[in-house]
Each structure stands twice: as C-alpha cells, then as structure tokens.
Amino acid sequence: MVNTAEAPEGVEGPGFFATSLDKVVGLARKHSIWPLPFATSCCGIEFMATMASTYDLARFGAERPSFSPRQADLLMVMGTIAKKMGPVVRQVYEQMSEPRWVIAVGACASSGGIFDTYSVLQGIDKIIPVDVYVPGCPPRPEQIIDGLMRIQDLVEKEPTRRRDSSEYKALLSSYGIK
Amino acid sequence: MEEVELNKEFITSQLTSSFGHYIINSEETYGMITITVDRSKILEIMNYLYLDPKLSFTFLTDLTGVHFPEPKDELGVVYHLHNLPANIRLRIKTFFPKSDSVIDSLTSLFSSANFMERETYDFFGIIFKGHPNLKRILNVDDLDYFPLRKEYALEDSTRTDKDDTMFGRG
Amino acid sequence: MTISEINYKKETTLEPINLGQLTTLNLGPTHPATHGVFQNILQMDGERVVSSESTIGYIHRAFEKLAERRPFYQITPITDRLNYCSSPINNMGWHMTAEKLIGIETPKRVDYMRVIIMELSRIADHLICNSILGVDAGAFTGFLYIFQQREAIYDIFEEICGARLTTNIGRIGGMERDFTPSIIAKIYRFLDDYTLALKEFESLFNRNRIFMDRTIGVGGISAERALNYGFTGPNLRAAGVDYDVRVTTPYSSYNDFDFDIPIGKNGDTYDRFMVRNEEMWESLKIIRQALDKLPAGKHHADVPDFYLPPKEQVYNHMEALIYHFKIVMGEIEIPKGEVYNCVEGGNGELGYYLISDGGRMPFRLHFRRPGFIYYQAFEEMIKGSLLSDVVVTMSSLNLIAGEIDA
C-alpha cells in the first residue's frame, strides 16, 4: 500500500500550487528523518523490537538508521546513560549537523529511572537539550513510535529560521554547546 | 589413587596439614564448605587447591569483596572455587583491616581473576599485589572513593534537584 | 583458517614487528557493531589485529549497592535489568536464592511453571544472539523472520506478568498467579510455530556457505583456556565442556526432564552459533514435557510471612492486611546467613552471593555475571584475526552490556 502525504495548505489552480517554503520543507523533513539509535541497554532491546518486522519503524520515513552522527537528524537515546558515557553522548550530539532533534526513550534516559545511584547520569537533559521524552521502563514499541510521531509534528512545524534565532542560541549556550 | 570423598573434613585436614594455623576456621553453611584463611598465604593455598590431584579446584567461579564496618572495620575477599568433575564447590574467605587492604593477586593462576580483581578494587579499594593492570574498571577513572564501602551513600551526592524532606534522605 | 593456525597466531608477541606501520583503531563505544557499549582500542597491522584493549563500564548502574538499599522483594526488578534479554531467568534465580536462605520449599507446580518460563526466556535470549550474529555477518533476513517469534514470547510473558521485557515475574515463594488456560494454549501454539520458524532459520544459516566461511575457525578458544577464563554456558559448551548448571546442580526440578546438553568441538563462532541453536531445540523439548506433566496444586508455597497475599484478601481480611503490612514495611524475620545460589542463565552460570545480617535488606548481594567474566577472554580471542572477524566474534559471545557492567 502506498500512502501519499497530505499537501499543506496553499493556493491551488490549474497547473500550479503555491505555499510557503516552511511548509514544504517541513513536510519533506517530516517524512525523511534519519535517526541515530544510541541504544545502550534494555530500552535498546525494545527499540530492536520497534525496528523489527512486527512494528516496523520504517513506516515513518525512518527506513535508514544512520549510525554516523554527521548524517543523522534525530538522536534517539535509549537506555541508561552512566556518567562515564555522558561525554560520549555529548560528543555525538555536537557532531550532528543542524537541524537536529533529540528524543529520550525510557525512564533512564529521561530522568535516571530507578537508578538513583552514584554512577548514573540523572537524565540526559543535564548535558544536551531534549525535544521529546518517552516514559516507560521500557516503553512499549507503540510508545516509542508515538514519540517518533511527536518528533515528526515538531519537525513539520519548525520554522526554517528557528536554528538561527537568538533563543535557540541561548539554549545551546546554556548547555555550553557552541 | 583411591577414591576419597571431598567433604569438609577431608579438605580441612589436607589444608591444615600443609598450612597449619593459617587456616582459621572451617564450616559448612547452606551446603557450601566455607574455609576462612589468613590472607598472607592466600596464593599458596589457592595454588595448593589447584594443583593437588585429590583436590583440584581448578575453576574460579567467583571473586568478590565485602566490607564489615562492625566490629573491626574489616574488608574481606570471598572466593568461590569449583571442582568441576567432582562437582564440589568451596568458598574461601579472608579478612584484613581496612587500613591495610593488600592481598596477593590470583591472576597468575586464573586468567578469569583479572577483571574480577579489578572490579573488587574499583568497589572496595582492595589492592591486589601482582595484578598486571590494576585500575578502575566500571567507574570513571577520576572517582575519588570506593563506592561499595558501607560508609558511602548510594545516591549521587551532587544532586540538587531532590528535596530531602520529600525523599527521606539524610 | 584452521584451528592449528589460530594457536600459532596466539603465540605471536604483542610487540609489533614493524613499528610505525600500525594503525590504532577505536571501535566503540557507540559503534553499531559493538551493540551497546563496549570500547575496543585495536592496534592493527593492515587488516589484522595485533593487540587490543577493551574498556567496559559505560552503563555501570551500581546494582550491588542498590541491592543493599532494597528490601528483598524489591530486588527482583533490579535483577531484570542484568541480562535484559532473558530477565525471567534472573528473576527466578533471585527468588530461589532468597528461598534457599529462608528455607522455603516450593510446590512442584511452581517448579514446573518456573521451568517453562525460564526455558522460554532461554529461547528468547539465544534467538536474539543468533539472529544478531546473522545481522553482523550481513544477513538481515533471519533477524526479521525470527523476531516475530520473540514477539510471541513477549506476548506470553505479558499475559503471565503484564510486562514484555523487564518482567519481574514471580515472587519469593512462588508465582504471583496461576497459569490461565489461555496462557497454556498460547505456549502450545508457540511450541508448534517455533518448531517451524527455527527450522526455517536454520535452513537460512546452518549450511550457508558464506555464513560458514565467515564463522568457522573465527574467534576460537580451546577448552582449557575457556575454563581458565571462567567461561560457562553455551560459550563453554561450544569449546567442548559439558558443564551445565541445570544438570550438575539441578534446581527447580530440572532433574524431572529429559534433555541433552549439546556441545561443540572447536569453540569457534560457528560452534557457538550451533550450540545455541541446538539448545533452543532442547528448550522446546523441556517446555513440552513440563506442560504435559504440569502437576496440579498451588502456585505458591504456604509462607504467609514472605508471600504477599492477594489484593481482595488484603482489603477484606484483617490477617491478610497485617501480613501485607509486615512484608511491605519489612517487619519480617529474615534469617542470618550466607548463600551462594546459581542458575543456568542465558550466558552461563548466573550466581547470587547473598550475605544477610537479619535485616530487611541484604547486607551484601553480589551477582556473578557470566558475561563479565568471559568478556576478558575477548582480547585473546581476537588477537591475529581480521577486523571483520572481531565483529562476529563479539556478537557470537552474546555480550549484554547490562550484565557486564552491572
């Protein structure tokens, strides 16, 4: 079955269709997200289930997981991030090119989860900005897919200039990211 | 060689005849023979248990540390050995004061002791003499304490976002 | 490559022959082929690995410290996250350890139910390892085919306990509830389906020329070295040692069932793959026997001091309420003592060393994680092999980060 994405609002006439650039770019981006799966532990196994035949993440335009941060749009952090791992996550995020989105899958990535211990980072939002949090320990594949769809909504609505705005720059510099 | 049953009495008598007062105690708890020994002879004792054809405890199942703050603030190392053909397990324990936590490494005998000793060092700060690469294994290198000792808290002490009155810490 | 060649290569010294020609390659911790979080710094002479250094601990979560701050029944969820590919085995192992300390005898029905659940999760564990080995060798199809069966196992677990992956199945003293007829029907259906699926999976791999060339003679280890490195489980059996905790120290009525221990010969990647496949067949056999012979009786031991009463009783009966309160608030008597108990986990002997000082929480709980212990052989196993062999060797060892880093 082939699904065609719905056209954005615009002016239509014989042989032409006019709309704003933002909407076209948003539409295209929304359906071609390349995720970088940063799977460390148990949640990563649920992500595997999400990727496999039964749930099939590829339906959402995420056919190709990009293991190179340079070519990825979406960083999916799944699983516990220990303090030892923190700098690595941060570096992967810094290597990604704009525009980039981050989704924290599972209680551990969102807040440390059940591991309120000396060795676990209490949520990845301590080191990088996060767009969508998916609760659960581990979240079901449906929830992970839902998280991805929320990201799609964000991607679709994002103005093309957002990443140049001073608010965004302030956000990044509050994390110390250039 | 006549068949001998590997039981507590036999193992203890074998060990005592070679090591005398270095064997401090032997008992059997929950079906496991447990022998407490003096740490200064640990490598020799392990060697003996490994090489003696009647004993031949050649499989190191587990090695871990333990900290008893009461009554004498002691650290200990607990070894679990296994004689696979006879299917007999043996637990060897040894204790020493926290201020002087040095013990011989078993890496010359068991390759598997390498990571386990590093882990024990990482958790308890027990120095294994003769270990080829004794450094932290699980924690970050710049951690400045040994987290599994009883006096340290479980939680991250640098957290500021938790209200202690709500979470009952303190 | 033959085995004798591998042995020969092991003798090459660490010292590089032509210094200056070596390349340092950093594999991990986020490399897709290192699934999860292992870092290997390889010294390469062309395509060959001269030496390597592995770093672990990237998801160290302090389980052992955490366990010292949790009452006994709250430790089960921690064990879930050790080897998360087969959580139920970890759960059962913990329950049995606590039962051994307290001295609880479980009814036969509980034992059989546990065996069924443990063998199902053994299948789930081996299935992931083998299919991912296929993916790493370049065969994605097997993974997609067989993963549907893992979903079927998830379905069964979900019906038993409500969770898919981190299951928290069972209680100290038994199971939280009995198997319903629909669970039993589902397991029977799974047995039939999986027989077909596993046949299909095997026909994709077992005699596949490319797969055999990629795996035979790769990453081998001799039985002697494996024992010295503390190998257990399928990886040890692949090297030809028939050590299996289910047989040597039968727990949970394993001696009631008739099954074989498959062993390999060379301890290489192909043997590990085959041993896991064969073990899945054996597991199917065990599950069928256990289901056919499932004894009648209660689904938990009669130990109101440790086993949480059902909710309706708590709401309606004073006695049950008191027990519930006592268990949750930790006012039960836990004996003092020291036990070591082990089960055959997905990767080998999963041990629990528990010291109890009579308090509501363990004084010390140490997990013997099989993966942690055999991972140290990895440096030796890949010495002299090609870079692409490093990847398949790694995945055939079934390294689970949660278990290794604890």
Ligand code: SF4
């Ligand atoms: S949120 Fe739960 S399932 Fe996910 S990584 Fe953390 S402990 Fe594992």
